[in-house]
Every structure is written in C-alpha cells, then in structure tokens.
Amino acid sequence: MTIEVGEKWVGIDDLVRVARTGESVLLAAGARARVVAARDVVMRLSTSGLPIYGLNSALGANTGAVLPEGDLEDYQRRAVRARAVAVGPAYERSSVRAMQFARVAGMARGGSGVSPDVLDACIALLNHQVHPVVPRFGSIGVADLPQLSHLALPLFGEGEAEFGGEVLSGSVALERAGLKPVKLGAKDGLALISANAATTARAALVLHDATAALNAWLAAVALGYEGFRANLSPLHPSAVAARPATGQVEVAKQLRALLKGSALLTPGSARRVQDPVSMRVVAQVHGAAQGMVDLARTQVEVELNSAADSPLVLADEGVMLSNGNFHVPALALALDACAIALAQCASMSVARCQRFMSPALTGLPLQLTRHGPAHSGFATVQKTLTALWAEIRLRANPGSLDYMPVSEGLEDHACMALGVAEKLDELVERVRYLIAIELLVSAQAVDLRELDETLMGEGARRTYRQVRDLVPVLDEDRPLGPDIDRVQRAVAAGLFDPAQT
Known part of the structure; x- marks a missing residue:
C-alpha cells in the first residue's frame, strides 16, 4: 500500500510502514503543483540581486558572502560534500528509510523550493530500495546537516549506499537500481540537508517502540498482580476518576481489561x-509516561507534516524568508521528558521484582525457589535489575542542555535533538530487559502459588501462557540470562503488546 505525501496528514505509523515493511511513497498531485510553484520563486529570486541565505549568499560563518551567479549550482554540491562529516557506525536500513521518508514528506509541503526532479529522485531512491550509508554521530539539532548530507550524496552519484544487501559506491548503487544521478540546481543542496529529518525519523521509530514497550509492561504488571494476589482497589474507575491526572484513567482501564474475569476483582x-x-501507583506513573510519549509523538508528527526550511519559500507571496523553524526544542524537550518518565516506571519495576523475593510480603518462598537456601532461585537476578536501573538512570539525564557554540559563535544555541532521541532509544532497549525480568518473576510467582488459571484475568492468563511457551518454570537452578534474553526478544517483537494481539 503506497503512502501518499504532500496533501494528507502522515503519521508515525505511516513512517514505520515505510521504514520497516518497505512501503513505497507517492507524491500527491496537489503537492507537485506547490513544489513547482515554489521552484519558480527560487529561480526568479536567484538572479534578482537580492542576497538570500543559501541561494546566492554563502552558508554558516560565511553568511553574507555573495556567490557568483555562475557558481550557484556547483556551490550546492560542494555544500553537501562539505557537510558530510558524520562519523561512527552506520544506521541500519529501517532508520535510513525513515530518514528518506521524513525528508521527502517535508519537501513535499512546498516550502523548500527543491527542484521537482530532485524530489522525484529522492522518492525513486526510496522506492528502489537504495539506502544511503549514514553514520550516527555529528548532528547538534540545528538541522541534521551531517546525516542528511550523507543521505543526499548518492543522489548525484557520490557517497555510499546499500542496495540488495551490499554496500556500494553511490554511482554503482544507482546503476544497479536502474537510476541515474540527478543534477542539483540552485538551493537544491540546502533543501536536501537543512532539515531535521534524521531526528524526526529516529524519534518516530523510538516512540513507536516506547509505546509498544509500555503496553507490554502493563501485561507484565497484570500478571504480577495475579502472582502477588494484589489489591485492585487502586484501579477502581471511581478512584482514578476522582483525580484524573494525565493518562491514569486510561492505564487503569487497560489494566482492568487485562484482568477481566480475575478472582481478584471479587471484593475481599x-x-x-x-x-x-510500586504496585499501587502504576496507573499514575505509567499514565504520566504514556502522556509524555503521546506529547512527543505529537511533536514528531508536526515535523513530518511541516515545511521547516530556512530560507522558507512562500510561493503565494513570491518571497523567501530566513527563519528559525530548523530548531526543534519542543521535540528535544519532549524526548527528554519521555526518558525521565520511563525511568520512573523502571524504578517501580525494579521495586516490584525485589518485593517478590520477600516471603514476608508475598507468602511465597524466599527468592522464588521451592528448594530452600541450598538453591538461589531468582536471587542473583537482583544484580541484573540493579545494573539495568543504573543504565536507565544514566540515560534519563537530560541531553538537550549539552551544547556548545559553533560557526564563529553565530550558532550559539542547539537542542541536541538527535542525541536525545538516540539516548531514549538506548533507554527503551534496557527497559525491554526489565519487562522481560518482570514477566519471568511474575510467572514464577503464579507457579509457586499453584494458582488455578481459571481464577486469572483473560489478559494475564494469555501473558502467562506466552511466557511459559518461551521459558519453563524455574525448578533446579539454571542460567537465567538466556531466559531473560529470550523473553526480551519476544517483548521487542511485540508478543506481549495487547495492542498487537
């Protein structure tokens, strides 16, 4: 199913489909008309004598330096080459496709003034599965210039790209895909790279994964309630509605759905x-986390559907305006907030798992083993829990404050948005391990309590069976690391997300 850009609102789910399932992209007819109109303005102003940043005036610290009229096209290629300074390991295919889609969606809004031929070439690259090699490190969030420059190089036969599972030179990748290098005209290079498509793409993928992780986490919590034989009064609709803080009504509703039919819902x-x-305030803490993720998702979708170029082409007015729309502090701050909120959830997850080790609280055997002190059971998993919490706590530190001035002090503020998105991605990865441990601990508690499955809620019972299909109950001591890894992979694949069941 082709994703059309430029007219309809595109969302994170559209980007994920293009990135991870290989959907193709089509430029809407109305969008093409806007792109053509904006291009006409660029061509007229390029010879008007008016100094316009990035069109006939140089970039960065060279702002104000007039470009010779005969050099406007060559300057665009040089501008891309000179900013291809990203370093480190390359992004995987899905992230690159997400970046390609995000930049195409942005240019399709008509504010970049890109040549229609160049935009068509970007779409062809994506649809023909030509994926530029894009290193990870270099963006400071004042447009993702380094990453997007690497993304753009193969369009005119330079840089490197992956095609058919092989990394090739940009020119060879184009040839094998049956494509030809595109010629950059005035402003085209700047249109390709002066945007936050790398940040938008990575944030979209991370937030999609964070949403799935939060859903799976609630499945683990519901199973834990069964194993603990918890008091469910904090989930009562009237209790959460009495102070309807962000997300808590919805999270309580999700937990009640997972526990539908549970004997725990019977008074007494x-x-x-x-x-x-840590068991009583799940609705409050997870509700706040879901609220932060939803806010960040909104910010990402604003970026996907906006013309955030500078200079911005206003075709109806026939002008190009320098502006600050390349700056994405709202997104960076929202991503930082997500990291802090997920860390709050993580601290409670660690606490719940720790509480399960205590017979005084659970009425279950010490360390969740029926064999007494000669066996360790889940005791040493507490070290893994502590290590994961430390990793998550580190990545919850705000990253949007860590900038330094560049370009002779002209660029004296940055929001480090791409780094913040990457930090959140690392945090979510560690969260999935916590969820896996909580699933294993909760399932072990159900087994040790010899709980009749018919007394469990429908969702909790399904989750229990999913865990046991992957990992048997712990009887004799065995290495638990492989068990945790196996369940974590299932969490990452969406097995425990009720929304995907």
Missing part, C-alpha cells in the same frame, strides 16, 4: 489491605 479476595507503593 486480595491478600493485603494495602500493597507496596
């Missing part, structure tokens, strides 16, 4: 009058 069935705080 809970073992304790009041459980540990």
Whole structure:
C-alpha cells in the first residue's frame, strides 16, 4: 500500500510502514503543483540581486558572502560534500528509510523550493530500495546537516549506499537500481540537508517502540498482580476518576481489561489491605509516561507534516524568508521528558521484582525457589535489575542542555535533538530487559502459588501462557540470562503488546 505525501496528514505509523515493511511513497498531485510553484520563486529570486541565505549568499560563518551567479549550482554540491562529516557506525536500513521518508514528506509541503526532479529522485531512491550509508554521530539539532548530507550524496552519484544487501559506491548503487544521478540546481543542496529529518525519523521509530514497550509492561504488571494476589482497589474507575491526572484513567482501564474475569476483582479476595507503593501507583506513573510519549509523538508528527526550511519559500507571496523553524526544542524537550518518565516506571519495576523475593510480603518462598537456601532461585537476578536501573538512570539525564557554540559563535544555541532521541532509544532497549525480568518473576510467582488459571484475568492468563511457551518454570537452578534474553526478544517483537494481539 503506497503512502501518499504532500496533501494528507502522515503519521508515525505511516513512517514505520515505510521504514520497516518497505512501503513505497507517492507524491500527491496537489503537492507537485506547490513544489513547482515554489521552484519558480527560487529561480526568479536567484538572479534578482537580492542576497538570500543559501541561494546566492554563502552558508554558516560565511553568511553574507555573495556567490557568483555562475557558481550557484556547483556551490550546492560542494555544500553537501562539505557537510558530510558524520562519523561512527552506520544506521541500519529501517532508520535510513525513515530518514528518506521524513525528508521527502517535508519537501513535499512546498516550502523548500527543491527542484521537482530532485524530489522525484529522492522518492525513486526510496522506492528502489537504495539506502544511503549514514553514520550516527555529528548532528547538534540545528538541522541534521551531517546525516542528511550523507543521505543526499548518492543522489548525484557520490557517497555510499546499500542496495540488495551490499554496500556500494553511490554511482554503482544507482546503476544497479536502474537510476541515474540527478543534477542539483540552485538551493537544491540546502533543501536536501537543512532539515531535521534524521531526528524526526529516529524519534518516530523510538516512540513507536516506547509505546509498544509500555503496553507490554502493563501485561507484565497484570500478571504480577495475579502472582502477588494484589489489591485492585487502586484501579477502581471511581478512584482514578476522582483525580484524573494525565493518562491514569486510561492505564487503569487497560489494566482492568487485562484482568477481566480475575478472582481478584471479587471484593475481599486480595491478600493485603494495602500493597507496596510500586504496585499501587502504576496507573499514575505509567499514565504520566504514556502522556509524555503521546506529547512527543505529537511533536514528531508536526515535523513530518511541516515545511521547516530556512530560507522558507512562500510561493503565494513570491518571497523567501530566513527563519528559525530548523530548531526543534519542543521535540528535544519532549524526548527528554519521555526518558525521565520511563525511568520512573523502571524504578517501580525494579521495586516490584525485589518485593517478590520477600516471603514476608508475598507468602511465597524466599527468592522464588521451592528448594530452600541450598538453591538461589531468582536471587542473583537482583544484580541484573540493579545494573539495568543504573543504565536507565544514566540515560534519563537530560541531553538537550549539552551544547556548545559553533560557526564563529553565530550558532550559539542547539537542542541536541538527535542525541536525545538516540539516548531514549538506548533507554527503551534496557527497559525491554526489565519487562522481560518482570514477566519471568511474575510467572514464577503464579507457579509457586499453584494458582488455578481459571481464577486469572483473560489478559494475564494469555501473558502467562506466552511466557511459559518461551521459558519453563524455574525448578533446579539454571542460567537465567538466556531466559531473560529470550523473553526480551519476544517483548521487542511485540508478543506481549495487547495492542498487537
């Protein structure tokens, strides 16, 4: 199913389909008309004598230096080459496709003034599965110039690209795909690279994964409630509605759905009058986290559907305006907030797992083993939990403040948005391991309690069976690391996300 850009609103789910399932892209007819009109303005102003940044005036610290009229096209190629300074390991295919899609969607809004032929070449590169080699490090969030320069090089036969599973020179990749190098005209180079498509793409993928992780986490929590025989009064609709803070009503509703049919919903069935705080405030903390993720998703979709170019071409007015729309602090701050919110959830997950080790709280055997002190059971997993929490806590530190002035002090503020997105991605990866451990601990508690499955909620029962299809109950001590890895891979694949069931 082809994704059309330039007219309809495109969302994160559209980007994920292009990035991870290989959907093709089509430029809407109305968008093409806007692109052509904007290009006419660029061509007229390029010879008007008016100094315009990036068109007939140089970039960066050279701002104000007039470009010779005969050099406008060559300057665009040099501008791309000179900014291809990203270093480090290359992004995987899905992230590159996401970047290609994000930049195409942005240029399709008609504000970049890109040549129609260049935009068509970008779409052809994506649809023919030619994926530029894009290194990870270099962007400071004032447009992703380094990454997008590497993304652009193969369009005119330079740089490197992956095609058919092989990394080739840009020219060879084009040839094998049956494509020809495109000629850059005035402003085309700047249109390709002066954007935040790398940040938008990576943030979209990370937030998609964070949403799935939060859903799987609730499945683990519901299973834990069954194993603990928790008091479910904190999930009562009237209780959460009495102070409807961000997300808590919806999260409580999700947990109640997972526990539908559970004996725990019968009054007087809970073992304790009041459980540990980490079990009582899941709706509040996870609701806040989901709220932060939703806010960040909104910011990403604003970027996907905006013309954030500078200078911006306003075809109806016949002008090009220098502006600050290349700056994405709202997105960077939202991503930082997501990291902090997920860390809050992580600290509670560690606490819940730790509480399961204590017979005084659970009425279950010490360290969740029925064989007594001669066996370790889940005891040493507490070290893994602590290590993961430290890794998550480190990545919850705000990254949007870590900038330094560049370009002779002209660029004296940055939001480091791409780095913030990458930091969040690393955090989500570690969160999935926590979810895996919580699933294993909760399933072990269900087994040790010899709980009749018919007394469990529908969703919790499904989750329990999914865990046991992957990993048997822990009886004799065995290496638990491989078990955790196996369940983590299933979490990453979406097995425990009720939204994908």
